[in-house]
Amino acid sequence: MATKLYSGTRNASSWAMRAWLALKEAGVAFEEEVVDIRPPQRFANLARIGGFSPPAAVPVLVVDGETIFDSLAIMEYANELAGGRLLPAAPLDRARARSVLAWQHSGLSGICGLISFESAFYPDKRALTRRERAECDRLFAFLEGCLARSGGPYLFGELSLPDLALVPTVVRLTSHAPDFGRWPLTLAWTKALLSRPHVAWWMDEARKQPHVWYDVYLAVPADDA
Ligand SMILES: N[C@@H](CCC(=O)N[C@@H](CS)C(=O)NCC(=O)O)C(=O)O
Structure with a gap:
């Protein structure tokens, strides 16, 4: 093939x-x-x-x-x-996993609007805005609940597509130092994802590239700082 x-x-x-x-x-x-x-x-x-x-x-x-x-x-x-092993086996869990995939695919409520994937590789990062911090908390609260329910180390226990779909989000957010204070399981999950060999390989390659700069990155509305 x-x-x-x-x-x-x-x-x-x-x-x-x-x-x-x-x-x-x-x-x-x-x-x-x-x-x-x-x-x-x-x-x-x-x-x-x-x-x-x-x-x-x-x-x-x-x-x-x-x-x-x-x-x-x-x-x-x-x-x-892969014989279906990258989604949970039980239909209801598989549907829950697909909800996460759908949420990610339809924009995660705009969490990454101004934090482009490219921005994760900028040497100087701006601070997360008030709205971005609020969206982080909303996402992290949800992830924390999934991880508490599954027992980890991934959202549905074993590694599955929702974990992989969220890797670029994890890259964007962790590079902007979000507050994980209330979300210890989510912090452990981000570390587990970022240390997977394929993720680490891609990130090493990405860091070798020249930056792709977008002026909009710094265009934070004054009322959202
Ligand atoms: N929904 C598409 C989005 C694909 C997408 O936007 N890809 C970007 C690169 S990350 C692209 O090729 N954009 C073309 C463009 O900006 O014109 C998917 O999930 O594959």
Whole structure:
């Protein structure tokens, strides 16, 4: 079976990271092409991807000539190839896990709006805003509940897709020093995720890249400082 992942610049493509991690954790063998999504080559590269994948975005997985686009579809496919072990076995738990995936995929209530994935690699970080701190607390309270219920070390016990989908969020937030004071299980979970070999490998590669700067990072409204 010929399997090729078109993935993205390591310090810029959080969506590609999710798909890549799921394939790696599922033990799927694949060829990879890192598509440079930084300007100015971004537009030509994405136009090329658009030639075989309707959203013209990465990640895209091509399996024996069939195109699977969108990170979530690729993650679900990886789970199927792994015999389903990257989602909980019980239907209700699997539905709860998919709720987390859906929440992440639809924007996590805007928690990462101004904290781009790229910003995790900036040498100087700004402080989290009031709204970002509040959203962190909301997310961390939810994660803490999952971890208390499952007994850890991951959200649903064993590693599953929701953990992997949240890795780029963990990267963004932990690099901005959020307050884990009330969330010890969540802190342990972030450490467990960041020390997984595939996550560590991606992060090492990402740190070698030149920064991708966005001015909007510093554009914090005065009433949200
Ligand atoms: N929902 C898509 C989002 C993919 C996405 O936005 N990818 C970015 C890179 S991380 C991209 O290729 N963007 C193209 C663009 O900005 O035009 C997924 O989960 O795969």
